[in-house]
Amino acid sequence: MAWSTSRRPRWPGCCFRRGADVRADLVPVPRVLLSRLAAIGVDVERVLRQAGLLPSRFQEARVHLTTREFMALCHAVEALGGGRDLGLRIGAEARSHHFDIATAAALHAPNLGEALKKLARYKRLVCPEEVTVEVVGTEARFSFHWLLAEGPLPMFLVDGTFASTLALARLGTGKHLVPRRVELARRRADVELLTRHFGCPIRFDASLDLLVFDARALDEPFLTHNADLLSVLVPGLEAALKEQLGQRTLVDDARTALRRRMSGERPSVEKLARELHLSPRTLQRRLEEEGTTYQALLDEVRHQSARQLLVSTDLDASEVAFLLGYEELNSFTRAFQGWEGTTPLRWRGAERDRASH
Known part of the structure; x- marks a missing residue:
């Protein structure tokens, strides 16, 4: 396939969003996705109702949804797709x-x-x-x-x-x-x-x-x-x-780096600083300038990861604690009670009960 270099090729959904940063909440969804779903027997109108999306929004070749809307669409497809x-x-x-x-x-x-x-x-x-x-x-x-x-x-x-x-x-x-x-x-x-x-x-x-x-x-x-x-x-x-990267914050990068390390180790501030090519002192100072701390970010990522693992997997609380880098189950349990007001297993039970109704 040959392309002329005299003009820019027009790819579907191709746009250089000047000024858009990594947090811009735009998810491009091609209309052809709905056509493909319909072709394999999915009731697209029912899916859109379940997701709370109006069919009129999908008149263009590509529509932009928010992350929340896109996840609602995927959950609805999963629930009603029939396969x-x-x-x-x-x-x-x-x-x-x-x-x-x-x-x-x-x-x-x-x-x-x-x-x-x-x-x-x-x-x-x-x-x-x-x-x-x-x-x-x-x-x-x-x-x-x-x-x-x-x-x-x-x-x-x-x-x-x-x-x-x-x-x-x-x-x-x-x-x-x-x-x-x-x-x-x-x-x-x-x-x-x-x-x-x-x-x-x-x-x-x-x-x-x-x-x-x-x-x-x-x-x-x-x-x-x-x-x-x-x-x-x-x-x-x-x-x-x-x-875009000029608008990305150190907090964004630190949060992403910590999230990648939720697999059985406690990412120390020294390890995090090394990954971000900073000294530990500079990292802590710059995080404070952006209104947070290493410990606050670590707690945030651990909280989000704990919720996901408890809902989606059959790992017991001690295994979840290990993956999040806690040395003892009791430490994880105390932290989780501070986040959610209950123990990890009681929270999991309540979430599963809610999902089944």
Whole structure:
């Protein structure tokens, strides 16, 4: 596929939102998504009613929802879609002409590693979602976080995101790549379905949702590589990103770094400072200038993570305490009572009772 460098290609949903920061609450949803749902038998009108969205909002090719509205839509699809594999199907069937600008840039990268790097770098220009790719030993770990979402993410969204990322890797390489494993921050369910789709072991009750590739796969070349197209796209993306990053605060970066570390360790202020390329003293001073402290941020992230793990997984309280970096269950229990006014297990029971009614 050849692109002329004399003009900028018009990708659906492609926009360089000057002045938009990472907290801008705009989630682009293509109208074709509703058409695809309807084509596989989903009652779209009922889904929209359940989500509290008016059908008239979807007259344009692409509508922007708030994060709350988008999550309500995903939850409604999950509840009324009529198929446990719906997220997998929607994610795997995505077509290149429906890609957002970040995924389009990724598709035309020279190899899988560069593709995931571009996806992680530019996704924040599309919506308030942060993508992370970390190489740990022989593994490349892909994860994502919705910055403004409240509560556990819909399984439909998690499955769809991982399925679309794997589909991107397979489309780009022209190979049937198989991940090392998938880790899901939810209780065990649909094992055969997920194993059949991803072709790898599935781990449940994880602290984070992770799609894990063999690190060697990052060197796999992309057949869809297009240097001419990237030479047109990247300068505009970088300019928009530079402006956006100039508005991002240290608190944003610290909160994100802490959230990534909720997996069995207590990120010390020294570790956090090192990751943010600051001295511990400078980090603490700058956080205070922005109206918070390291401990306040750590408590905030632990609180959010505790709620998600208790609702979505079958981990007992001691396992949740370990993942959040507490040395003793009693310390976690006291902290949780301070947040919610009750013990972790009583809170979990109440939430499950509420969800069942």
